[in-house]
Amino acid sequence: MKPDDSATIDLKVLLASNIHEIKNLLLQLMLRLDAMDSDSAGVADARSLCRRINDRMVQMLLLDELQADKLKLNLAAHNPADFVEDFVRDATALATGRFIIECCKKQVPDYWFFDRELVEMALLNALHNALRYARRRIVIGVAGAANGLILSVDDDGPGYPPSVLHKTVEKGAPITKNGTGMGLFFASVIVEAHKNKDRQGALILQNKEGDSGAVFILQLP
């Protein structure tokens, strides 16, 4: 190919079709793994790896949107109780019996406007964390409150280290080179992009009394 010809090829289109194909392949891989015997530890590991590849890819695409300053939410009405129940079922499948996963619902409104896929991604990151640090029990919560819809992931692990807890996330949660902290960064970006009139969403990180577990909270206006 002569150098001039490369100008006629739209690199963006190539990139997009490549990403498209990766997603298709990943889906086929995931479905194939899901069809296998779920009791095998090897399969469970492969599944979890698959998820992590996907999470990273979605993050990469989001970063691209952020870089171009065009992160756009797809707001639609969803039933929060259903959303959390579905998430818990999915989480239970991921936990493969190693953890007890519970669902806690309080005064949940009939519908709420949020970006289902992005909020799910933020919660999923928190869940991955919890699966890593929890001892036995993870509680996924949903509640209606004066300041919006509250979604939470609560575990019985050692809690967040002070470095995470005390630095405000927007100033840059300590993201290490291997990507720890990235999940929290995305969660804060996603939740803060949710705006309703003059209110903005917020990510709140807490430890329970006596460092008896971490609480990850998304506040959606």
Added chain:
Amino acid sequence: MIDFSKKRALIIDDSPAMCSSLRMTLNNFGITRCETSNSANEAIFRIRQREFDIIVCDYCLGAGSDGQQILEQLRRSAMIAPSVVFLMVTAERDYEKVVSCAEFAPDDYLLKPFTAETMCIRLERTFEKKTQFAEVYRLIAGGKAEQAMAECDRMLALKSRFAMDLIRMKGELLIALNRHGEARKLYEEIIAARAIPWARLGLAKTLSLAGEAEAAIETLELVIDETPHYLEAYDTLAKTHEIQGNLQRAQDVLEKAVTVSPQSLLRQSAMGEIAYRNGDLAKAAKAFGTVVDKGKYSYFRNHKDFISLSRVLLDDGKHDTALCTIADARKHFDSTPELDLASSVMESLIHHAANETVQSELALSRALEIKAQHGLSLADSIAVDLAKVCFLNGKENEARELVKDMISNFYEDEKIQAAVRGMLDGIGRADESQMLIENSINEVIKLNNEGVMRAKNGDLAGSVDLLATAARRMPQNVQVALNAAQALIVESDRNGWNGEKMQLAGQLLANHAEVHGSLEKFQKISGLYKDVQLKYGIGQ
């Protein structure tokens, strides 16, 4: 838990590998009856052959078609029942933008990649919704909008998990029933929480129904400005401009919509029609040409687009291509009386324009023969064309009769009057047009008034005779039909049950239910019909 083993599924994806992955997943849910299609046309072929309970469709189907188009065609043509679960599968996060602005949204969608668990959960949820909505669907299908709305309210009071879907459906039912005040309140409440596009569009529709065209236009322009891919908003805006008599603005709006979504042939066709009415032959030819070209191998093609294209070409002086287009239509469609008639009319017009008198007369006599044989009630534009070509070939009596039929059938429809007037002007009979149209209208009004008057003066039998005859002569005229139905029902009410006449009344009501069911007068008379049936112990 839902028993999936009884369900039949269709997977539509252009990649055979993906089809087999999805099929394997559905099999694991217990769905063993599972078919796959790699293209839209093949899928539609299968859907016509048998009923499916679940359709899983990929959004991106390659070459010129996407899953959303298939969904809209299937739902619009009612080729799949509302109870059929349609699940879209997509790799594009942007698809949510498509859904939020779609006239027909899928029951749910899955973003690739997803787990089998997620797919199973979404399917279960959707089936749960379908079960809860079954009664509403049944009532709507039976034309019982009022009851359907009561059912929505009942479910909303029970705090349904599908509250938003119910509210949206209720809004649409209120609009269909012309209860725009209540609908407006409903949409305003949602907008107060969030200015979601469909609520804004709904609000605009209620404003338009309330006669506040300016406010409706302002709202729609705002919707389009914020969600430029919301095609239904363009359609509604174009219609609002059209009703206001701003045909040029209507065309501008549709042109923009066509640029946003060149794939929607229905909209291309609407755009062609309005461009033609504006005398913009170049744009009309382009639009109809696209429809004919792209639709050639689609199941949803329509011979009327070929006819429209031919008409535009004829007006543009391109006689040969106009004739070719008609030949194409005859080649691509099975022969029906409607197609034969429309084609013959066009052929006669084209030959006449090309000074081929003998061929023109021949085609015309074929057209008149078909009409006499099948008694077709014509699509407006073909009726106008037939009258025109009768005038041109010296069959003035037939022509005048056709014009009279048209005007008396649609005597309140200014669009048809304008078309007839334009046609008469075009062939140098402007002097005749005013008289011909006015006479036809006056005749209807006179007939109608006399019927009503006779009833008032106690001559019920005379009134029934007159109005029933008038209704038969102008089957599309809703006022005449309603007056006739009323007279027929009142006669049974007063003089005892007359099965034959009550049946005719029921038929007249049924003929106009779809388009005019929301008219106050229609509802009053349809209520009277039921009361009289009840009185004589006859009912459904």
